[in-house]
């Protein structure tokens with residue numbers, strides 16, 4: 001369980017998040033949605049302790065993240081950030097297999113080396129994302145979509161009960177967008193995922209939080225949040241809900257420029 005209450009965050013004088021509450025329940029997929037600049041990545045970073053709030057608290061399994069060491073936190077929470085973000089490690093001269101093995105680091109002692117168990121877990125994680133054939137390749141040589149799946153494998157190898165992902169479908173072709181999200185959904189871990197594609201959010205999230213200008217505009221069941229009355233003022237487009245084989249899809253039309 002990840003629980004945030006009353007989160008406030010600012011870059012200098014620029015308020016980024018105000019009074020944000022989040023409840024990510026065990027084994028459920030929570031989607032963070034909202035327009036560019038609405039505060040999704042900032043919120044995700046607060047949830048895994050990479051940023052400290054000015055006000056408010058974040059608890060993981062009832063413990064304040066501010067009181068957990070980086071090592072303890074990494075055993076509980078695995079994070080897949082966008083590959084351009086600092087810390088994704090994709091610029092290191094590593095093979096794919098070595099990169100996935102890095103996910104095991106929180107499970108080692110200070111001077112502990114790689115164990116056979118680490119190798120087995122890393123291999124299983126790479127297999128789950130369809131990445132085994134890439135194991136011997138250098139990370140800098142794989143495509144953007146392949147790299148994204150490898151970063152997810154590294155997070156899986158971390159064996160944490162909570163998984164946070166920032167736009168994991170970036171760079172993925174349509175098949176892998178669905179494969180990665182159904183994989184993430186099948187893990188049984190708590191998942192908090194930033195998504196731009198609202199139809200994917202409708203298909204794979206149990207709950208969603210809709211952010212706008214750093215404030216939660218709506219939260220709850222995707223079927224109740226992904227409605228034109230809530231989405232149109234936030235995204236400033238016309239929204240239609242479509243039913244395709246019983247699944248909710250959303251279609252958008254730009255609004256004509258104001259005269």
Ligand SMILES: Nc1ncnc2c1ncn2[C@@H]1O[C@H](COP(=O)(O)OP(=O)(O)OP(=O)(O)O)[C@@H](O)[C@H]1O
Nearest residue numbers: 011012014016034035036037038039040041042043
């Ligand atoms: N390092 C920084 N310094 C100053 N302002 C920042 C910094 N990082 C982010 N911001 C600002 O904070 C606000 C929220 O940014 P954030 O990246 O959380 O939004 P987002 O919803 O994830 O956006 P996107 O969909 O474009 O990725 C934006 O106005 C952004 O310009």
